[in-house]
Amino acid sequence: MYPNLYYAFKDLLGLEIPVLKLLQTFGFFVAIAFLAGAYVLTAELKRREKLGWLKGVPETIITGKPVGTTEILVHAALGFLLGHKILGLVTEWAEASQDLQSYMLSTRGNVLGGIILAGVFGYMKYRTGKKEEKATPKEETIIVMPHQRVPDITVMAAVGGLLGAKIFHNLENWNEFVQDPIGALLSFSGLTFYGGLIVAAVVIIRYASKKGINVYHLIDSAAPTLMLAYGIGRMGCHFSGDGDWGIYNSSYVTDAAGKVVPADPSKFQDVVKASEQFFARQYGSLEHIPHAPFTKPSGLSFLPDWFFAYGYPHNVINEGVQMAGCTGKYCSVLPVSVYPTALYEIIACLILFGVLYAIRKKVTVPGVIFGIYLIMNGMERFFIEKIRVNTKYDIFGFHPTQAEIISSLMVLGGAALIWYCRKIHKAAKPAV
Template sequence: MYPNLYYAFKDLFGLNIPLLKLLQTFGFFVAIAFLVAAYVLTIELKRREQLGLLTGIKGKAIIAKPFNMTEVLVHALLGFVLGYKLLGLATEWDETVQDVQAYVFSIQGSLLGGVVLGAILGYFKYREAKKNHAPEIKEEIVTIMPHQRVPDIIVMAAVAGLLGAKIFHNLENWGDFVKDPIGALFSFSGLTFYGGLIVASYVIIRYAIKKNINVWQLIDSAAPSLMLAYGVGRMGCHFSGDGDWGIYNSAYVTDAAGKIVPADPAKFQEMVKASEQFFVRQYGSLEHIPHAAFTKPAGLSFLPDWLFAYGYPHNVINEGVQMAGCAGKYCSVLPVSVYPTALYEIITCLILFAVLFALRKKVTVPGMLFGIYLIMNGVERFFIEKIRVNTKYDIFGFHPTQAEIISSLMVIGGAVLIWYCRKIHKAAKPAI
């Protein structure tokens, strides 16, 4: 696993670039997910605009304004801070120091890097300000098309999605939140996708209504990009080893070097006993370990074992037991391999994205494509929950997870949405 890009570049390319320790693998893939979603959403909005399904509205655009030295100084200050820290990490990094965040918030850095980058950013902002300056603010009326609002939509989705993901995660793990509310709110881990989706959807729909964007066309345009973003985001979970994995596959265990080894029930029990302290800390007793044995079918012998079970060596959350011959911050591996559910979701969601992308021109009833997305995403997540470890609720004798509840509601909501959209579309057709 690659907790951050430093480990990825070192393992894949043999490059030792300490600066990359700042870039967490999970955050990197989340950023990529937003970028690819923005790209797909933009091209789909443009297509619908060309068909006349979406129109723009008039708005004011600033084409010139008075010179503002404060903006120049702010950019110069930002450049100084970035250069001070980035060049410092690149040239003065001490390999014995493992906590990058502590370095960032310390007084360590490169004065030369700060002065150089601060001067560069300040100079470019100065040139831009002088080029477009005027005695007073000048505005002109322009037509703003929906695809031009994608940057605003993505920023709102990122902020609202992060907030929603945090809220829903802490609701799902209320006991941990109560113990350390500040740490739970401001930690870099602990995000629930559906929480982010719900809050972000609410914020963006309100924004669309305010900007007179056809909501039905917008959500249909967003359906393929949402599925793609989810699949790419799951890459961050898998490649960083953030704990978003499945239950244990007791047909396999993991040796001290992180290699997957087939195991019979006796071997599984032996490994559990050998790592008793870890399992008791996680589940309270050895009797409550969630596991299910599934051996690679003989007809699929060409597939790698890690597709069925994985130990997540060097995972970012340091979950598991100490790896032999490893020293440093990320030296843990799961003693018993788990189902790599994030990998399953990556494959499934990329396939579903291709299906939705192919359907976008064939499904012409407004809102219906988004209903199909809701059903697809809900079904996918509902079944993957069967082999994932999550907090379960006790509801009238049933014990669903939060994701199972929401995914079930998504399937129902998607079916109702398709029925409603077909009904109003049929009613809107003129009688012959």
């Protein structure tokens, strides 16, 4: 696993670049997911604009206004933050390089560097504003097309998605949250996809309505985008080893070097007992370990063992037991291999993205593509939950997870949306 890009470059290319420790693998893939999503969304919105399904909206802007004090202060604050940390890294490199992430999240830095860069940034903004300022500000009306709003939509999706993912995760793991609320809110781990999807969807739909964008065509354009972004985001989960994995596959164990090794039931029990302290801390007792044996089928012998069970060596959350001969911050491996559910979701979502992308031109009833997305995503997540570790609820004798509840509602909601959209589309057609 690669907790950050430093480890990826070191393992894959043999290059040791300490500054890459600042770039978390999970965050890197999330950024790629947003960029890829923005590209696909922009292209699809442009296609629908050419077909006349989406229209531009006139907006009035004022050019030549004097630069505001708030704008200057915001740029100065950004300059202070960068200067404070950059010069701090230069002067404290020997100590800060040991744990760059902790350093960047701390208040440590160089105040003089912050003040200097704050002045530079503030002055640059002032000078730029002066060059654009006019004696008499001019009012202009421009047509803003939906695809031109993708940057705003992307930022809102990022902010709303992060907040929603945090809120839903902490609701699902309330006991852990109340023990350390500040740490739970500020940590990089602990994100629930459906929470992010729900909050981001509410924010973006509200924004689209205010800006005069046809919501049905917007969500249809976003359907392939969401599936692609989710698949890429899951790459971050898998390659960093962020704990978003499945239950234990008791047909395999992990050796001290992190290699997956086939095991019979007795070997599984031996490894569990040898790592009793780890399992007891996780599950309270050895009888409550979530596991299901599954041996690689003979017809799939070409696939590696880690496709069915993986120990996630060097995972970013340091989950597991100490690896033999490893020193440093990330030296843990799971003693019993788990189902790499993030890997399965990567494959499933990229395939489903291909399906949605292929049918987007054939389905012309607005809203139906998004309904299909809801059904596909809901079914994919519902079935993957069967081999994932999550908090379960007790509802009338049933014990679903939060994701199973939401995914079931997504399937039902997707079917209802398809029915409703087809109904209103048929009713809107002129009688022959």
